[in-house]
Amino acid sequence: MSQDEMKKLQREFFLAFWKLHILHHATEGPVVGQWMMNELRRHGYDVSPGTLYPILHRMEEYGWLRSESDPNAGSKARRSYFITAKGSEVLAKMTVQIEELHHEVVK
Numbered sequence: 001m002s003q004d005e006m007k008k009l010q011r012e013f014f015l016a017f018w019k020l021h022i023l024h025h026a027t028e029g030p031v032v033g034q035w036m037m038n039e040l041r042r043h044g045y046d047v048s049p050g051t052l053y054p055i056l057h058r059m060e061e062y063g064w065l066r067s068e069s070d071p072n073a074g075s076k077a078r079r080s081y082f083i084t085a086k087g088s089e090v091l092a093k094m095t096v097q098i099e100e101l102h103h104e105v106v107k
Contacts, residue, residue, distance in 0.1 A: 022059065022081070026082060030082055031065075031081040032078060033081075060081070063084055068082070
């Protein structure tokens with residue numbers, strides 16, 4: 001698969017997978033960007049900070065995550081992301097959809 005084809009695949013499918021991974025891990029405890037990037041890479045996803053951090057910020061804008069950082073650490077302080085009630089609802093709904101799709105696609 002060419003690099004251009006891989007980028008299209010990432011845009012069309014992997015972004016949703018990454019968001020689900022983030023929500024899942026946020027149910028287990030705070031998610032930090034660098035750790036999440038390494039976790040996604042462990043699963044074979046090639047994700048850069050320039051892709052991951054906008055996803056985290058957008059998920060926070062949607063109300064799926066909330067973040068905290070040390071106010072005394074300045075603008076570059078490490079942010080921890082936590083799942084919200086709305087994020088838990090989204091994950092629960094998507095889990096049902098994933099299970100249904102799995103039964104259709106994987107036989």
